[in-house]
Structure formats: C-alpha cells, structure tokens
Amino acid sequence: MLPTRKHRIALISVDGDPAAEIGQEEAGGQNVYVRQVGYALAEQGWQVDMFTRQSSPEQATIVQHGPLCRTIRLKTGSTEFIGRDHLFEHLPEFIAEFQTFQREQGFQYRLIHTNYWLSSWVGMELKKQQPLIQLHTYHSLGTVKYSAISDIPAIASKRIAVEKACLETVDRVVATSPQEQQHMRRLVSTKGKIEVIPCGTDVDKFGLIQRSAARQELGIAPDVKMILYVGRFDQRKGIETLVRAVAKSSLRDHANLQLVIGGGYRPGHSDGIERDRIASIVAELGLQDCTTFPGRLDEAVIPSYYAAADVCVVPSHYEPFGLVAIEAMASQTPVVASDVGGLQFTVVPEVTGLLVPPKDEVAFATAIDRILLNPNWRDQLGEAGRQRVEIAFSWYSVASRLTQIYTHLLAQTMPSIESKPQIAA
Ligand code: UDP
Helix, strand or coil: CCCCCCCEEEEECCCCCCCCCCCECCECHHHHHHHHHHHHHHHCCCEEEEEEECCCCCCCCEEEEECCEEEEEECCCCCCCCCHHHCHHHHHHHHHHHHHHHHHHCCCCCEEEEEHHHHHHHHHHHHHHCCCEEEEECCCCHHHHHHCCCCCCCCHHHHHHHHHHHHHHCCEEEECCHHHHHHHHHHHCCCCCEEECCCCECCCCCCCCCHHHHHHHHCCCCCCEEEEEECCCCHHHCHHHHHHHHHHCCCCCCCCEEEEEECCCCCCCHHHHHHHHHHHHHHHCCCHHHEEEEECCCCCCHHHHHHHCCEEEECCCCCCCCHHHHHHHHCCCCEEEECCCCHHHHCCECCCEEEECCCCHHHHHHHHHHHHCCHHHHHHHHHHHHHHHHHHCEHHHHHHHHHHHHHHHHHHHHHHHHHCCCCCC
16 A cells, blocks of 8 residues: 655656666666665655656657656757766756646646756756755765866866755755765865765665576576676776786686676767777786676676676775665675775675775785685675665665655745745646
C-alpha cells in the first residue's frame, strides 16, 4: 500500500538524464542519484517529476517509471547531445519550457531539488519568478575540479560564481559526504545551510550473487585474480594510474591476472578518446593479454562483475562521493581507492578496503597486491563492506532524510506560498 500522498516535487537535472543509459559520456553517478532518489521518494509518497534536457530526437518526452515517478524531457535548443560546458546558454530556454509545462499542467511546484551547477542556476532563476523552496546537490564543485586540470573551460568563472550564489542563497544544500561539506565551506562560501546526506545504493541489486556463481556466469575461471574498474572514461577517473599499477604489481607475470576495465564510450567523443588513450598505455606496458574492455556494463550484468572481482579499484583524482565504491562494497568486494573526497567517507581503510594517495601507481600496486595475495582477508574486507553499506548507504535512508527536510521546509514556508496566487489551469 502506498503511504499518504505527499506533494508534487520536481527534481531538476538538466544535464544528467535519470532515464538515460548509465556508464558512458557524462552519464554516471548524477543520473543514478537523481533516478534512485526519485524512485525512493515516490515510494515514500511524493509525486516526483524529474526534469532533464532531451538530448536525442529518439528520446521519449515523458518516461513513466511508476505511478508517482516520471522523467520529463524538455526540448532546449536542438535535440542533440550538448556537453556540460556548452549548456549554459541554453538554460533560459529550459526555464521557459519548464514554465510552459507548469502552465499546461495548471500547477506550480512548491519544492525543487536541483542537481549540478547548471540546474542550480535554473532553480535560482525560477525562484525569482515564483514562490519556491530550492534544495541543491552539487555532484561536483568547480573550485575542486579546476584545481586539478590544466585545460580550464571558458565557462569556469561563471560556474564558480553560480556555485557560490547557490550555496549562499538556496534553502538547503545537500553534501553527499562530510568531505564535500568541508570543501564547500573552505572553497565556496562560509554562508548558507548545508546538510550531509550520503548517496545510497541498491542493497537488493548488489551482493545477491556469490563470487563463484558470478564467475561461472561471466566465464571467468576460479583461479583468476580479477581486478575491476567500473566507471566513465575520463582522465580524472585515474584509469591510467590503475593500468600503471597493474604493470608494477608483483603478480603482473602471474598467468591468471586479469584487469577488467568496464565502462561505455563513443568513438570520437571525449570518452572514446580517453578509452583509446588507456588502450594504448595498456599496449605500451605489454598488458593486452590480461586486460579486457567489456564496454558499458548494463543493469543485468553489473552485479556479476562486482561479485566476480577480487578487488575493485577507484583511482579517481577526486570524487565528491563515488557510487562505484559502495556498489562494490555492497557486492562483498573490497575496494582500493584514492584517498580523496567522499571515498574517505565510504571506504574504511583496513576494514572495507584500502585508501592510497591519488595518482600514486606504486601505492596502488602495493595495496592491490596485499588483497590479491590474501583471499581470507579479501573475504573479511568484503563482508565488512557489505555490512557498512547495509547500515549507512541505502536509497531508502537517503529518501527518508530528504523527506524530513522537504517536510520541514514546506511546513515553514507553506503559509506564504499558499497566499500567493497559483497559475490557473
Ligand atoms: N556505471 C554503469 N555501467 C558502466 C559504468 C558505470 O552502470 O559501464 C554506473 C556505476 O554503476 C555507478 C555510476 O555509473 O552507479 C558511476 O557513478 P560514480 O559516482 O562512481 O561516478 P561518476 O560517474 O558520478 O563520476
């Protein structure tokens, strides 16, 4: 039975389509977050409309995920894919489309939860036009990102200014880890209200299949030492560090060592280019025979990949949260991750995995070897990881925390909102 019906709310994620296929260019953690938070909030009785930009002509305008949850794709500019760094100029049109949608439906949303800086700007502009409560999740901070790269895009200063205005003015910012909260305070602004609510994962999807069964399904022999990467092909994900670490592993000449680099890519796009760069490093280091690129891992196979692995490596240069780490932990697979951002929050060193300095291939090699050489310890780490995820990282608990905040904010502001005229049907 559904709980008592609550308000209609909008999750806005202009660039991260919750109904998209995950695991390739610009479709990763943010898409999963919006979708899973949307589903979980709907289960708790909210009527959830998730707004995104239509990025291909074949896409349906509305995807109904369940009775209380749908994705609505607004037409903005062309219906072709536009990279995040070039979307800002199209946002006024997105806002106009959102307003048209509200008018056609005959209601105004009272609460929106925006995702990534582009949508935060949309939310702040909407707030000038109608009474609205706005929550925001950053997913990534410009100040952190730009400190780690050399090719800073033209949009950078705009993004940094918008992120500061957002933190200082929206009703609540959701940080997904205490580390992200610290970054906001140190690098963005000391003003504004932040609530730490971690991301979650599907504890019923991951961890149900055992290692041996998963290997049988994937055709991986029981004595293979399997190292897994899952994620987008992006230089900041540090896949190069992982490949170089495997080349330095004491097990590199072990006949049964296998590196699996899972993630989608499109030839000629930035992820395809990064995939080719990684493949050439693999070749240069003589690792072709023990490395596979299975492509995008879809819903049906991804739990088996996590379960089959001896270790999952998250070598990101920076990670505000890092869903892959908790998905691996939920699958009872230990994690070796960069000692950065949200990974410092999710991975407990020596308990659920190991943390090592980012970009340090020797440290990654040592950590990976420690786990591969000790299967009993691997199992202990895996078990502890699963327990940690069950306790701390379910989408249900994320949605419950958000429900508390939404309800509180709506109760605080409802009288003034109710007194304003609503758009006629
Ligand atoms: N993912 C997937 N298939 C792939 C690669 C990645 O489903 O082939 C998913 C992965 O399971 C995770 C998300 O994409 O849920 C990546 O999220 P994460 O927070 O680790 O990284 P982001 O993409 O946000 O940088």
